[in-house]
Amino acid sequence: MQCPATLVRAHRAAYLIDGEAYFRALAEALARGRQSIYIAGWDIDARTRLPDPFHRGKRVSFRRFIDRLARRRPNLHVYLLGWDFAALFTLERLPFPALHLGWRTHERVHFFADGVHPQGASHHQKLVVVDDAVAFSGGFDVAVKRWDTPLHTPDDPRRVDPIGMCYPPFHDVQIALSGPAATVLAEVFRDRWRRATGEVLLPCERTPVEPWPPSARPDAHDAALSIVCTQPEWEGYSAICDVQRSYEEAILSARKWIYIENQYLSCEAIAQLLVRRLEEPDGPEVVVVSPRACSGWLEERTMGVLRGRLLLQVAAAKYAKERFRAVYPVVGDASVYIHSKVMVIDDAIARVGSANLTQRSMRIDSECDVSLYAGPDGSHAHAVATLRNRLLAEHLGTTEQAVERQLGAHGSIIRLVDQHGAGPRGVRLLADPIPSDEQIAWLRTIADPERPLDASRLVDFLGGYMKRKEMAGRLAMMCAAAAMTVTLVIVIAVVGQ
Structure with a gap:
């Protein structure tokens, strides 16, 4: 099916x-x-x-x-x-x-x-x-x-x-x-x-x-509602990439606001769409809420590094300074770990699902997302806005009614975040380390691939990687291949959550 x-x-x-x-x-x-x-x-x-x-x-x-x-x-x-x-x-x-x-x-x-x-x-x-x-x-x-x-x-x-x-x-x-x-x-x-x-x-x-x-x-x-899935091509089953398609359509449809909560951000296609919208002089505001750091040493050095690269690209867009914020929530001295996968577009679409904003969630992992629509007559616009306003209120330490009132008064989620985010219950700007191009190539292939891995592809990649590093000798290649295979196993188990 x-x-x-x-x-x-x-x-x-x-x-x-x-x-x-x-x-x-x-x-x-x-x-x-x-x-x-x-x-x-x-x-x-x-x-x-x-x-x-x-x-x-x-x-x-x-x-x-x-x-x-x-x-x-x-x-x-x-x-x-x-x-x-x-x-x-x-x-x-x-x-x-x-x-x-x-x-x-x-x-x-x-x-x-x-x-x-x-x-x-x-x-x-x-x-x-x-x-x-x-x-x-x-x-x-x-x-x-x-x-x-x-x-x-x-x-x-x-x-x-x-x-x-x-x-x-x-x-x-x-x-x-x-x-x-x-x-x-x-x-x-x-x-x-x-x-x-x-x-x-x-x-x-x-x-x-x-x-x-x-x-x-x-x-x-x-x-x-719409219900969309990701399903990889496998054993006679065709690939389904409706999660990515619906994400792209929703982002392109935004007029005022794009509100995102997600555990990860490493999908190039999504990042480029956000850049495109932030290059428009009258495009929407974009707020991304994500964890301060990924969970654990390995995850931080894989998915955290990829997020840092993409956030840098988005922040370089022409109107990003005025219309883009990437933040993490805090309560006192503790940061709140964000595991949600949510996107709210204007008062038009409220999306809740399992898909992370990663290459793998768009292409090779099984995923399922649900979107609620306001409808052409706007009959459920309040239901859509409720999700965004309730989440913003939680992260900013205020009430849903206060968020609704202030958005109605000045119409800017960026202003709302900037004004209310600095308190002890609020949000802070994300600041990830910037990786090298070589790190990105390695991580894209191993940690967040856009197609299923196979042995020959992994060996070809390892061979090219070690040639660049001038690693001579068959023993060195075998040891490195074994180490990277173990790393692959661990990364899949950790990142898949």
């Missing part, structure tokens, strides 16, 4: 900002499932703590929760589709997920580690669908070290990992959907499951009552 790029309706849509809101709504929706629960993720961790809808004030591990649901609901089947490669190579993961989520759960809980993709790719979609009626999509995996509140309090004692260690403030965004849009996402999952396992899952029977989570207040009713 090719993920549709046409519009589909959602009975209800709600933005779930930060982990407290998402994990509560997730648990509520799962508890209402009667026929099927589908979960696909870059990571699915059995230790993830969820609010327990059956015991107020209590929390329960994801493994125990889904096991209990399967035992309580005689017709419920739970299908969990994780990424095979990640569990093997990321040290922070729980080892042997099939043991915890398969053997240690009820027989109607089905776990499969999906490794059906080209070399160098990853499965990065983050989907949950309940009874084909309610769905979630965005940046959140059902994983540890994702929970936080919009306050991002630096010393919040609740923000700890499974062994009780504190982790930094963490920000992400998910969208909840019901109606036909949820059915489309169910088909996306069923297609992934069939390709991975060979098993065909049947659609659910229509339910009289949608399993909508009570805590998720809808931001829109009867809204028009």
Whole structure:
């Protein structure tokens, strides 16, 4: 099945900002499932703590929760589709997920580690669908070290990992959907499951009552959405690059504002479009919110370096000084880690998804993004603006109403960021190291490729790299190739999140 790029309706849509809101709504929706629960993720961790809808004030591990649901609901089947490669190579993961989520759960809980993709790719979609009626999509995996509140309090004692260690403030965004849009996402999952396992899952029977989570207040009713995917060419399946196409179309459509939150920025095509818009004398303002630094030493020296190069290019555009800011949020002395993948265009398009602004998310990793449209009559313009205003208010330490009022008064998100960003709860300008051209060539090929890697391509690249470095001798080449192959494995596991 090719993920549709046409519009589909959602009975209800709600933005779930930060982990407290998402994990509560997730648990509520799962508890209402009667026929099927589908979960696909870059990571699915059995230790993830969820609010327990059956015991107020209590929390329960994801493994125990889904096991209990399967035992309580005689017709419920739970299908969990994780990424095979990640569990093997990321040290922070729980080892042997099939043991915890398969053997240690009820027989109607089905776990499969999906490794059906080209070399160098990853499965990065983050989907949950309940009874084909309610769905979630965005940046959140059902994983540890994702929970936080919009306050991002630096010393919040609740923000700890499974062994009780504190982790930094963490920000992400998910969208909840019901109606036909949820059915489309169910088909996306069923297609992934069939390709991975060979098993065909049947659609659910229509339910009289949608399993909508009570805590998720809808931001829109009867809204028009697009659902777009990235799928690499692989084993007879055609490539789908709708994520990149829709990003480009949206950026070109902007009149006043482009607001972006993303974990990474290394896609040349997107950066060049931002430059193009910032070269226009009457083009839109652009605000990019990203982490202060990438997560970990290796990631900072790969994706962080690529971001630095692209931000330098964008900042050199003719009107960038007046109309471009790239920032990271802070709360006191702590920076907030941005994991969200969001773009809001004017009051016209609100996009939430799994795709990073990287070459790999546009070409070789599996991705899924959802965009909500204001519509030709602007009937959902307020719902679109709500996402941008709520996010700006969170990062600037003010209120959604204050953001709306000030944008209405002076019409500039740059002015808003400049005026309110300097406080203890605010934003700071990103400043990445500037890499050399040779570093960029290496990183583009290994860390953020735009096409699947293969052995001959890697060897050809290594040969050219070492020739430039005047490394003589077969032994030196073999050692370097082995070291870079190990590095490739680690980079894919880390960067794929």
